[in-house]
Structure formats: structure tokens, C-alpha cells
Amino acid sequence: MLKSDYYFELPQELIAQDPLEERTSSRLLVLDKRTGAVSHHGFREIGEFLRPGDCLVLNDTKVIPARLLGEREGTGAHVELLLLKRRSGDVWETLVRPGKKCRPGTRLTFGDGLLKAEILDTVEEGNRLVRFDYEGIFEEALDRLGEMPLPPYITHKLQDRNRYQTVYAKHEGSAAAPTAGLHFTKELLGRLEGKGIGIAYVTLHVGLGTFRPVKEENVLEHHMHTEHYQVSREAADTINRTKAQGGRIVCVGTTSCRTLESAAGEDGLVRPCSGDTDIFIYPGYRFRVLDALITNFHLPESTLIMLVSALAGREHVLAAYEEAVRERYRFFSFGDAMLIVDGGI
Template identity: 55%
Template sequence: MKTNDFDYNLPEELIAQTPLEVRSNSKLLVVNKNNIDLKHDTFNNIIDYLNEGDVLVLNNTKVIPARLYGVKEDTKANIEILLLNQFSTNAWEALVKPARRVKLGTSISFGNGLLKVVCTEVLDEGIRHFDLIYDGDLEEILDQLGEMPLPPYIHQKLDNQSRYQTVYSKITGSAASPTAGLHFTKELLNNIREKGIIIQYVTLHVGLGTFRPVKVDDVKKHKMHSEFYMMDEKTANILNGAKEEGRNIVAVGTTSVRTLETVMNKYNEFREASGFTDIFIYPGYEFKAVDTLITNFHLPKSTLLMLVSAFSSKEIIMNAYHEAIKQKYRFFSFGDSMIIKNQ
């Protein structure tokens, strides 16, 4: 299986640069996971494709303003870091530019010393480990000094930073938003509950994998970076009940999928669990947890597109993407959505 098998041509004007004024007004492409039948709708009507008793699983991670601009304390050279994974209270993994300037022991200052970081380990591909030094609350300091880490294909400044958060974001720690959830409003979620659909939350902090393209020709040789996940006991019990009774588990976004499949693969059931996952899902993978997937449109040759193709088939998903391009859907983080299910 070749990475180029998951390539497609996307006109640049279809890359959404800003969110819609109303989150749920995005287009919705309804995909039959078993054939090429398609239907066009709007996300406001997502409830029509969910059944009473379904469990809708959302990733409640909260994006931190993780992009920081500082200076080396010795040379005053400008350094940019992007915080990715938190190992302990003050120990973080980060992506650095320019990486060549940051060596073991390098000290970088942000906000005239409001925050300092010291490099404790040098890794490949611009990755460094840092100890963070500060007084007070780190989240407040990052809110003051940091920027939302918008993907590189978004060139316009985001005026309202909250639009890169889901309305249910809660657990701080992500370097990118779980963007399939950006379409939900609080009103829509209330309507979904009123229909008898059960809403539950898992956590996966989106990290380095979001920013790394697949660089190998053979898909199977790609190495995923690990990301922290968490599922609580209540959610596990509800999901196990749904499985036992044959009710659908509907995952919102590839991050929810990876969390659910990680736990099911590890325990052969849902359990209270947390840890780091580097699960890589591509065609040939047998899904054990998820019945229906709500997702955005993903970059060519990306691991996300491979996961979505695995959930249906490469042929069906590529057909859906070509139709979305033909109908001028908006793509990527602030773009439109699709639901993939048994019809």
C-alpha cells in the first residue's frame, strides 16, 4: 500500500481559511460506508442520522495557546516553540524553529522572563524536551504569551480564538483542535440529548502527528507519534452496554476513533484507562469499537485520510472527496463535514 494511493488534487480556494459564523451551518456529506451512494445535507441535520440509544463520543480536549515566541538568553536569537506533550508538571515535549540553535542546556526566555524553558533532551526532526520555569499558573501564562497553533495551511489570523475550540472543550493539553467537533453548538447537542442519544466524552490530546506528513512511500513503514488519551469508568460502562445491546457507537473525529480503538484493542472491552497511544489505522484494519464516524475532510496523503479510508474503503472515500470538490465543499480544519455509516 503506497502513500500516493491517498493523494488527490484540491483547488487551493477550497481550503477554508476562517470558520463559518454559525458552527452548525457547514455542509454535511452523508456517505454509505459500503457503496458509493452519497447524499448532501447540512450539519444542522446531523440528528437525522443518529438513532435513539446511539452513543455519541466526543473528544473533550482543550487546545492550549501552545505557540510561543522567545529569545535565547545568551545570544538573543529569536526562537519559536510549539508545546506538544506534557510529561509531568513542568516537563514538555516541543517542536522548535530553528532547531539547530537549541542544544542541550539552551535557555529560552518568553515575555521578558515571565516564562523560561531549558532544553533537557535533543531529539530528531526539531523535537526537544524542556523544563519550564515560571511563577504562578501556567495556563494563565500561556493565555498571556501564546498563540493558538493554527495549521500551516490557514493563512488568515483568527480574530476569535474560541472558534478553534469545541464548545465542550474541557481538559487542557492539545496542540491542535479535534476539528470534527467544531460543527457542534450547545443547542444542537441539547437537541441530540432530547432525542435519546447518549453523549459521552473521551480525551485525546492532539500532538505531533497532526503536524507531520507521511514521508515514506510504503504506508506500513510510517511511524506515528504517541498522544495521551483517557477514558473514565462511566464512559466505559456506557459503551460496553451499547456494545452488548447492539446500539451504535458514533465517534466524532479521528481522535475519538483512535481512543476508542486503542482501549478496545488493549482490553477487548471498554475500561477506565489512560496512557499514550501511537495506534496507526489504515486500510486492512478491523474496527472493534466504532460503528459510525463523523469527520472533516483531510489532507492528501495524511494518516487521517488513511484512517477514514480504512473505516469504509479507499475507493468509496476517494469518490466522496471528488464529489465534495465538485460541489465546492470547504476542506480541512474550518471546513465542512461528512458522516460515514451503514445506510
């Protein structure tokens, strides 16, 4: 399987730079995963494609303002830090730019010394282990100094950091938003529940893999980074009960999908658990839990377009993407949505 098999032409102007004023005003392309048929809708109509007894699975991770801009002590040279994962206490795994000048022992300062850091070590992929030094509470300093870690293809400044956060975000720890959830409002979720659609919350803290391109032409040689996830007893019971009663599991986003597929046994039952996952889903994968997927439009040659191709088939997905380009859908994090489902409702 080749990376180039998942390439498609995307005009630069279709990459959404800003969120829409109203979350639910995004568009929705519905793809029948069996036939490849597509239809065009507004996201407000999502309930028309869900049945009473179905269950939406949402990732309730919360994005932290993980991007820190500061300088190297002694030189004043600019440095940028992206927090990826808390290793222990005040020690974090980070992505540092420029990395060549930030060797172990280098000291950094942010916000006129409100937050200080020392580079401890260089680890996998050139990431740095950093220990922070501060007075008071780290989260308060981070909230004051940090910026939302928007993907590199978004060049506009985010005016309201809450727009890169789902309305149900709860557990802090992500370096990126689970963007399929950005289309939902509390009112829309309430209407869906009123229709008899269940909701289960799982947690996966989105990490560096979101930013890493696939470099190897042979996709099977690609290395996925681990991300921490958690599935509660309540969520597992809700999902298993839905399946037992004939309802469909509709994952909101690829992160929810990877969480469930990591937590499920060969028997398809989801077990309450927590841990780290590096699951890589690509065509040929047999889904254990997921029946349908709500997702955004992904980058060419990315692991995410490979995941949706595993669900609906590469030809169907690439044809749907070509249709989305023709119809001028908005792509990526702040873009429009796609529902991949078997048949209609």
C-alpha cells in the same frame, strides 16, 4: 500499500482559512460506507441520520495556547516554541524553530522575561526537552503569552481563540483541536440527547502526529507518535451498554475513534483505562467498536484519510472527496463535515 494511493487534487482556495460565524452552518456530506453513495446536507441535519439508542462519542480534550514566540537570550534572535507534551513538572517536549541554533544549554525568553526556558536535550525527531522558569502559575503565563497552535495550512490570524475549541472542551493538553467536534453547539447536543441519543466523553490529547506528513512511500513504514488518552468507567459503560442494546457507536472525529479502538479488547468491549497510544488505522483494519464516523475532510496522503478509507474503502472515500471538490466543500480544520455510515438511518 503506497502513500500515493491516497493522493487527490485539492484546489488551494478550498482550504478553509476561517471558521464560519455559526458552528452548525457547515455543510455535511453523507457517505454510505457499503455502497459509496453520497448525499449533501447541512450539519444541522445530523440528527436525521442518528437513531434513538445510538451513542455519540466526543473527545473532550482542550487545546492549550501552545505556540510561544520569543528570542534567544544574548542574541535576540527570533525563536518559536510549540508545546507538545508535558513530561514532568515544568519540563515539556517541544518543537523548536529554528532548531539548529537551539542546542542543549540554550536559554530562551518570552514576554520580556515573564517566561524563560532552557533547552535540556534533543529527543526523537529532533524535538527538544525544555524546562521553564517563571514566577506565579505557569498556566496563567501561557494563557497570557501563548497563541493557538493552528495547523500550517491556516495562514489567517484567528480572531477568537474559542473557535479553535469545542464547546465541550474540558481537559487541557492538546496541541491541536479535535476538529470534527467544532461543528457542534450545546443546543444541538441538547436536541440530540432529547431525541434519545446517548453521549459519551473520552479524552485524547492531540499531539505532533497531527502536523507530521507521511514521508515513506510504503505506508507501513510510517511511524506514529504516541498520544495520551483516557476512558472513564462511565464512558466505557455507556458505550458497552449501547452496543449490547443494538445501538450504534458514532465517533465524532478520528481522535475519538482511535481512543476507543485503543481501549477495546478483541471482544469489542471498551475498558476504562488511560495510557499512550500510537495506533495506526489503515485499510485492512477490523474495527472493534466504531460503527459510524463524523469527520472533516483530510489532507491528501495523510494518516487520517487512510483511517477513513479503512472504514469506507479507498475507492469510496476518494470518489466522495472528488465529489466534495466539485461541490466546493471547505476542507481541513475549519472546513465542512462528512458522516460515514452504513446505509441511511
